[in-house]
Amino acid sequence: MTNNILALEKVHHRYSITRDIFNDISLTIEEGGFYFITGSSGAGKTTLLKLLSSTLRPTGGDVFFLGKNINNIPQNKIYEIKRQIGYIFQDFRLLPHLTTYENVALPLRVQNKREKNYKSDVIELLSWVNLEHCVHGYPNTLSGGEQQRAAIARAVISSPKLILADEPTGNVDNFNSEKIMRLFSEMNKMGTTIVIATHDQNLISKSIVNRKIIEIYNNSIRTIEEL
Numbered sequence: 001m002t003n004n005i006l007a008l009e010k011v012h013h014r015y016s017i018t019r020d021i022f023n024d025i026s027l028t029i030e031e032g033g034f035y036f037i038t039g040s041s042g043a044g045k046t047t048l049l050k051l052l053s054s055t056l057r058p059t060g061g062d063v064f065f066l067g068k069n070i071n072n073i074p075q076n077k078i079y080e081i082k083r084q085i086g087y088i089f090q091d092f093r094l095l096p097h098l099t100t101y102e103n104v105a106l107p108l109r110v111q112n113k114r115e116k117n118y119k120s121d122v123i124e125l126l127s128w129v130n131l132e133h134c135v136h137g138y139p140n141t142l143s144g145g146e147q148q149r150a151a152i153a154r155a156v157i158s159s160p161k162l163i164l165a166d167e168p169t170g171n172v173d174n175f176n177s178e179k180i181m182r183l184f185s186e187m188n189k190m191g192t193t194i195v196i197a198t199h200d201q202n203l204i205s206k207s208i209v210n211r212k213i214i215e216i217y218n219n220s221i222r223t224i225e226e227l
């Protein structure tokens, strides 16, 4: 048995033949860990999250999710892995024809949960991320920071065992940024594995115990453990 939720083995990735993004990187994400992915703009943070979430298949090497090699999983079964991951997109990706409430409740509806059993949880979470005034609003009526908080709420509402967050505080003020980090920290204490991509050194220096930092540089990575 492994206690790794994710592992990359000698993963190579490029979008075009002229430039490698990753050259044979290996990495493990342990269950219950708290990770930051850092690197300059364009270094490959979003690409790494997409590889970790099976959104993108690498051009070489292997990705393992809970010990299973993703290369052996047919494309039409990949959703079974993705369903176990709460992914916060850098560009939010809320569905425009659904209200904030409906967007956040969507992962629960997909799991065939009954609204009477989750309605109050969704409202409570929305009020926790200070969106009670946007519950019935559509995404195009929300500010960038409000959309980001709705996207975070949607990713965490179903209590996935893994959260992958791409610059989750990039559009919010300090107050909400601290609240979001507190939410991730509390979820991590309950056992959720958290991986946050960010270029913001301030976010990393905030008090997360046992965090690990995955730094991307020169098409490669190194993991720094801080205790």
Ligand SMILES: Nc1ncnc2c1ncn2[C@@H]1O[C@H](COP(=O)(O)OP(=O)(O)O)[C@@H](O)[C@H]1O
Residues within 6 Å of the ligand: 015, 016, 021, 039, 040, 041, 042, 043, 044, 045, 046, 047, 048
């Ligand atoms: N779909 C794509 N097609 C071609 N190039 C891409 C694509 N996505 C990202 N890239 C390139 O890959 C590099 C890494 O991008 P990205 O992972 O988004 O970096 P980061 O998130 O660290 O800013 C950038 O040079 C970017 O232009």
Ligand SMILES: [Mg+2]
Residues within 6 Å of the ligand: 045, 046, 047, 090, 166
């Ligand atoms: Mg990015």
